Amino acid sequence: MPDATAAPAAPLAEPLAGCGCTVPMASANGEPRKAVAVDAGAKERNRKRLRRIEGQVRGLQKMVDDDRYCADILTQIASVHEALRAVGRELMRNHLKHCATAAIRQGQTEAEGMYDELVEMVYRTAR
DSSP: OOOTTSOOOOOSSOOOTTOSSOOOSBOTTSOBOOOSOOOHHHHHHHHHHHHHHHHHHHHHHHHHHTTOOHHHHHHHHHHHHHHHHHHHHHHHHHIIIIIIHHHHHHOHHHHHHHHHHHHHHHHHHTO
8 A cells, every 4th residue: 555645756757547557558759668778688588489470370370271181280370379478477577677676666656556566467368
């Protein structure tokens, strides 16, 4: 529970409703919000994984078009799911390392919002 007597730290930007970080939904020129920081190596690994996943999905489309055996298609779908989970794990690590850490260090109000965001994110991604 936030301490009502503590003065909240001045946010860097208007926080997204329900979001613990102070990254705005969009910048003044309408650009989508950006991560606080992104590890260059992680970004490149994710780009490679996503390109591979894109190829896997095209392969799935071809399997469906070719009336391939259902169990084989389902096996490939499971493979795509796992590849997407790997990207999600990498993104979660980056979010915890940079975005969440920055919000938590800003003060109790921002920390409470980030805790709520993280709990919701874990539940959403664990399905």
